[in-house]
Amino acid sequence: MDSNNQIENTQANQELIDAYLLGKLDTDELAEFNSRMDSSAAFRLMVEEQRAVMQGIEEQNLQNTLDAYHAEIKEEPQKKWLSREWLALAASLVILIGVSTWAILNNSNSPEKVFSSNFKPDPGLPTTMGTSSDYDFYHGMVNYKRKEYAEAIHRWESLYAAHPDNDTVVYFLGVANLANGNARQAEKYLQLAKKESKSVFSEEIRFYLALALLKGNKIEEAKTVLENSETAANKLLLKEIEGL
Structure with missing residues (x-):
């Protein structure tokens, strides 16, 4: 568990979260990812922020x-x-x-x-x-x-x-x-x-x-x-x- 409840927002973390949100993690990677979210509130927050970006970015009003x-x-x-x-x-x-x-x-x-x-x-x-x-x-x-x-x-x-x-x-x-x-x-x-x-x-x-x-x-x-x-x-x- 992160002692200071903070996680550096690195490109590696962003790419890992992207892979999770896009369903690209294998079984072992997914289990490790879920364990990391369970143990870190900061990491969960980073995941939710990335999810919000991905959901909103394609909502351009062109329809x-x-x-x-x-x-x-x-x-x-x-x-x-x-x-x-x-x-x-x-x-x-x-x-x-x-x-x-x-x-x-x-x-x-x-x-x-x-x-x-x-x-x-x-x-x-x-x-x-x-x-x-x-x-x-x-x-x-x-x-x-x-x-x-x-x-x-x-x-x-x-x-x-x-x-x-x-x-x-x-x-x-x-x-x-x-x-x-x-x-x-x-x-x-x-x-x-x-x-x-x-x-x-x-x-x-x-x-x-x-x-x-x-x-x-x-x-x-x-x-x-x-x-x-x-x-x-x-x-x-x-x-x-x-x-x-």
Whole structure:
């Protein structure tokens, strides 16, 4: 039994708890795990906290919008639900929903008003906090979805340092910084992400980069970023910027 009733929240403990919650422990491991929970209130609390995260993380309110973009999907084989293409489509729809179309006709618009009426963080990628090599990225995604943007940025910056060509990490670093109020740093990462022409997030990158530029009052640059975009969200945002 833990003498001080405290347990260090290590990655090893988190992965063990994930395996338990996902039903991946064998008989002996499960018996040892249950014994540990019986003997440690701190460990039981850690398990319940992890369970709460896993149960809540997928409860994104996208169900009501599924029919809307099913109609936009061209006939093609059903994609794996975790495919990056599917996720990018969902993210694009959320952005579109967040656009406030009333502002298009509002002549008193300012860059800050346009930003405020359009900015909504990307909903993020689904994760069950598994034990894959992407553990650090998805742990950061848990922080991101809980609006713990500083923690998510800290985790992802380490990944970026090791893998600067990972467009997914760079993109979410940009959005997380923008959500955290650091438009200059967001612009830096989103400009880097924009250079990856084949990124599945290319249209989302343009949307958030334009918003980051607006925060810096770079109106003409924001217009340029959105030119020739094919998505409805980007077209609406461009119209609002053109009205400034």
